[in-house]
Amino acid sequence: MSQQPINPGVPNLPYFTPLHADDPGTPYAFKTSSSKTPTLFTPIKIRDFTLRNRIIVAPMCQYSTAPTGPQVGALTDYHIATLGHYALKGAGLVFVEATGVQPNGRISPNCPGLWSDDQIPALKRVADFLKSQGSIAGIQLAHAGRKSSTMASWVASRAPGGRKVSMRAPEEEGGWPQDVVGPMGGGEWSWDGKKNSDGEGGYWEPRTLSQGEIGEFVKDWGRAAKRAVDAGVQVIEIHAAHGYGIHQSLSPVTNQRTDRYGGSFENRTRILVEIIQEIRTTIPEGTPLFLRISSTEWLEETDIGKEFGSWDVESSIRLAKLLPGLGVDLLDVSSGGNHPQQRINMFDSKDYQVRIASRIRAELKKENLPLLIGAVGLITEAEQARDIVEEGGAVAELNGTQAASEIEQEAKAAVKMTDARDGEDPQADVILVARQFMREPEWVLRIAHKLGVEVAWPSQFLRVKFPKL
Template sequence: MAPQDYNNGVPGLPYFTPKHITSPGTPAPNAQQNGSTPTLFTPLTIRGTTLRNRILVAPMCQYSTASEGPTTGALTDYHIATLGHYALKGAGLVFIEATGVQANGRISPNCPGLWSDSQIPALRRVSDFIKSQGAQSGIQLAHAGRKASTCAPWIAGAQKTAGGTRKVSVKADVDAGGWPSNVVGPMGGQEWAWDEKAADDESSGYWAPRALSEEEIGGLVQDWAAAAQRAVKAGIDVIEIHGAHGYLIHQFLSPVTNQRTDKYGGSFENRTRILVEIIKAIRAVVPDSMPVYLRISSTDWMEETEKGKKLGSWDVESSIRLAKLLPGLGVDLLDVSSGGNHPEQRINMFDSKDYQIKIAAQIRAELKKENLGLFIGAVGLITEAEQARDIVEEGGAADAAASQISDTELAKEARAAVKVTEGKEPLADVVLVARQFMREPEWVLRVAWQLGLDVAWPNQFLRVRFPKL
């Protein structure tokens, strides 16, 4: 028996897990494929890392860490069980959910954090297992700003107002592990609470923030860099900065939520200053070989609202302007989402069809015009194999627009994207998927099967592979 025939373990781990014969989610060696390999299942090198395919697991809040005691904010075996399974089943990169760079930066008391060295060992356990299955490990570093100190959504879902309306959010008070007096944002006062409701309104779900001082902003930037250093020590491959969905960075970017009169408010340069400082601080302390991603909300979806018309808003043009700055700052990939900054937004980001994919294509096209090197990630309701394939395929927009699904929302958006990309360029370079992985942890393997591509499965699952089409 040759050495490669033995059941070898993954080196460098304190426990045994089999080393896969071929990395799951990659084309099976010597397999008879039906046509050429889709771009979706080809590797992509970004700085010193190579994705085994273009399917990434987007960060998903799970509200599953301790809210008190010595393990506050530390990842647990739950995260190995969930995130590890996505890696086992072939995802190219698995992101750990929004992780607070400060204790008061968590969305809820049960969200993870990386403000202390004591949180490194648990993060390393999760990262090590993800990487042992052939995927890259990523972490999204975040600060919730004025959306902090709320309870897990199932807590809100179980409560109703006196009028019978289900609550969307419930404030986490001190007795629930929250920090009502230390919720922060660009602006301060009850009128700047996310839902803009009075404190004594029974449906109020968010605390009033206090405005950060310039000195506190400087400390926050350094805390972001310190969290990035801890991520490196934990063996993380990729860092993503969370600048989307109405959390702190997004709050600074948008004039809807930033009416400051100091150097962090007013002009585009001032409103983006905190983000630029965070990027520079992180890039200065992580290895040159380490990719840095940025997630943004490409639009507030507030342009047509009275508030948006009065104050201005963050829109696609603002995002394109920001995107053009990113390569020079050392950002490698822009993860394009939208919304979340104000309850009056015109579109629910959890039911946004494929608008975000169209916007990602538009940003990518504008960068290409100026020969700027920035990878683009598309996210949002990506659930189907052909849809994922066409997003990253050269000419994929044209294929989708001309396909049998011409009367669907996907095709309508694809036709619009053809105009943006002239039907030649991909709409994006990678896809980021969240909810579909929660429904189907084996989604990567199913997508390959539906596309007629024979990919490697985990050693332990070879006997139950999908039948060949």
């Protein structure tokens, strides 16, 4: 008679990793239905999958895949080391960075892709490890449009003449100067408005996508989504933000086509709607589908925005109301990135995005539309977090005094966003955190400790677990 092993490993892996008694980042209090557990640390079920908490690692470009050769666009051990660590330390869902659905859809030659079956095994290795640690494995599918074929940021920063925002990737570096595409084509439609002949330009001139190419473009999103599911990915996100391909089509500033893909709101959103429909019919019904948008491109007060109109919060609300009927489960609310004339410095702002996320959520609730809202881009700096919580009084509610440390401020800000207090709805259903995880991979465990929430730790790290407060 066989006995169960005392120290079992995660099944169906070609290597041993311990099976945790409790998944890291899961609160023990939740098992006893403690009312003191913040919403941030309660599970959330989306279709067939349950996140152990409401903290998501947002997609972050790493520019760390091979630019050419048999391994082009395939994830590497670097991605297991970095993304795997976030899963090990308790994040509920970990996203693989923006992944090109076509070869020319990558931001840089060193960005990942999923246009070939050859790229599935490497993604599966990453997804398998994320899941082995109790996390949900996600991927952000993307096409960079006119912002493609650029060099990694640290390469651009070393360019002669000082730091550049971007630097063109030539063919000898694996770039595709002749195949940068967008809704509009020509020198005036490059992201920075500079022609290829201008040596100071950081972006290539795009060529116009034909209607025939758009049909194939849409199908390639579906094909990439299927490959992701075949690799074991559990959540798909469509990247329609930050001035990349889909965002370029949504905006009247960057999409001035006169065919069925330009002009009216319905025409400018057509390509996104078709992509959503293609993916939704390709992936299993139980697979969650997220969408990231730039809720505003911050061009309302610019000359170009006044001349052509722009994609703004009202446009985003209008789009959001369509999403539940299309099969989108969560809207990931970001902003900016589509034009150099935008009138906000996103890295120097406070809580603008969470306010927009909250407004969109409220508008959907008025019409009883079932769409989850994710707030992204602000739980990264202590000053941002402090300003958010001081308005709502979350600091006083939690410990009676203003938080003294950055991590306390961040923790309380995260609670403020996801908890319903004083009769008010939460501002968002989940939070997406990016740069702070790069600084502190154990961010989930840290904020749990500061909030007084006892959560499970990785089995291998129990000896260094934070003591109870």
